[in-house]
Amino acid sequence: MNTPSLTIAMHGVTGRMGTNQHFIRSILALMREGGVRLPSGPKLQVVPILVGRNDEKLRYLAETVAGREIGRSLEWTTDLDGVLSDDRVDVVFDASSTLQRADIVRRAAESRKAVYCEKPIATAADDAQRLAEAVEATGVKNGVVQDKLWLPGMRKLRLLRDQGFFGKILSVRGEFGYWVFTGHQGDQPAQRPSWNYRREDGGGIMIDMFCHWEYLIGDLFGKIDSVLAHATTDISERVDEAGREYRCTADDSAYAIFQLKNGITCQFNNSWSTRVRRDDLLTVQVDGTDGSAVAGLRECWVQPAAATPKPIWNPDIPQPIDFFQGWQQLPDATDYDNAFKIQWELFLRHCVGEGDFPWTIRRGADGVALAEAGQRSVDERRWITL
Numbered sequence: 001m002n003t004p005s006l007t008i009a010m011h012g013v014t015g016r017m018g019t020n021q022h023f024i025r026s027i028l029a030l031m032r033e034g035g036v037r038l039p040s041g042p043k044l045q046v047v048p049i050l051v052g053r054n055d056e057k058l059r060y061l062a063e064t065v066a067g068r069e070i071g072r073s074l075e076w077t078t079d080l081d082g083v084l085s086d087d088r089v090d091v092v093f094d095a096s097s098t099l100q101r102a103d104i105v106r107r108a109a110e111s112r113k114a115v116y117c118e119k120p121i122a123t124a125a126d127d128a129q130r131l132a133e134a135v136e137a138t139g140v141k142n143g144v145v146q147d148k149l150w151l152p153g154m155r156k157l158r159l160l161r162d163q164g165f166f167g168k169i170l171s172v173r174g175e176f177g178y179w180v181f182t183g184h185q186g187d188q189p190a191q192r193p194s195w196n197y198r199r200e201d202g203g204g205i206m207i208d209m210f211c212h213w214e215y216l217i218g219d220l221f222g223k224i225d226s227v228l229a230h231a232t233t234d235i236s237e238r239v240d241e242a243g244r245e246y247r248c249t250a251d252d253s254a255y256a257i258f259q260l261k262n263g264i265t266c267q268f269n270n271s272w273s274t275r276v277r278r279d280d281l282l283t284v285q286v287d288g289t290d291g292s293a294v295a296g297l298r299e300c301w302v303q304p305a306a307a308t309p310k311p312i313w314n315p316d317i318p319q320p321i322d323f324f325q326g327w328q329q330l331p332d333a334t335d336y337d338n339a340f341k342i343q344w345e346l347f348l349r350h351c352v353g354e355g356d357f358p359w360t361i362r363r364g365a366d367g368v369a370l371a372e373a374g375q376r377s378v379d380e381r382r383w384i385t386l
Contacts, residue, residue: 005045012096098202114141128365144364150339153295166288177271183239194240204250211367229374
């Protein structure tokens with residue numbers, strides 16, 4: 001029996017996320033494991049071709065990094081057009097900048113390649129919808145990265161929900177962000193790319209994070225009905241990768257209240273200009289009639305109704321209750337694999353007809369629509385119904 005395989009053109013993997021999460025921790029990890037286990041029995045082999053503009057970075061990933069991880073070099077090219085017309089290529093993956101994405105995904109789908117890409121898929125809801133329609137018209141398999149669904153902490157929240165731990169869920173509060181250094185003299189180098197802070201280049205924390213919250217909230221708690229948002233550019237000037245100072249034109253902090261169709265209220269704060277004093281870079285607290293839970297990226301703590309303390313408001317004495325006590329850390333119910341890798345496996349199985357994949361380009365368009373609704377709320381200073 002022939003061993004099944006898919007050739008994947010990986011465009012834009014020289015960036016931080018593309019290199020670490022998609023290339024090293026997903027595709028190379030799958031190659032080390034001998035491929036993707038299929039429900040029908042055999043393992044699906046993956047054959048990556050690295051694509052980008054910087055031949056030096058591509059060569060390093062394809063030869064040095066791949067040699068270290070899997071013991072051999074990989075194919076690479078700077079000819080995107082050639083890849084799109086290459087009959088060997090089965091899947092085109094894009095993790096380049098947002099402004100390039102719609103054109104690359106559309107061209108790949110029209111070339112009859114399955115398409116898988118990072119989010120956001122566009123910066124405007126109309127563009128995202130048109131992209132979804134164009135991809136659907138070709139009939140190719142398609143998907144958008146929605147990695148936070150498979151984070152261990154979020155999976156533990158889902159388990160608690162499914163077991164009825166919360167009783168009636170009342171509200172959800174998310175806190176996301178950390179301090180991104182500006183890169184000025186005497187400061188540390190910035191740990192995010194400069195385009196994130198330029199609206200004209202597709203940057204902004206709202207377009208970035210609201211696309212995540214659309215699918216995370218929708219999967220865990222219910223469909224979003226309306227949004228009230230505020231966004232701001234807290235830091236006006238930063239230093240780019242070449243050491244040049246530039247003016248920030250995109251929001252670096254965004255705050256939102258999401259009202260769900262089932263009546264649950266979700267509040268999510270997002271900032272690249274905040275210092276962290278909480279359990280993790282992302283924490284999600286769920287409060288219910290029978291208990292509460294706080295989840296980070298990996299861990300989750302619970303407090304059932306029976307263990308809830310009874311505080312009394314008295315500012316004239318030191319607080320007698322240690323509110324971190326009385327919470328129980330959940331154990332790991334399984335071995336949690338990398339979230340990006342898990343979704344890659346699901347998508348690649350889907351490409352060969354073994355499993356559904358609901359996280360499509362159309363779902364990615366829903367995330368862009370939420371971000372645009374958030375921006376409308378900021379501009380018009382009112383609730384926006386989706």
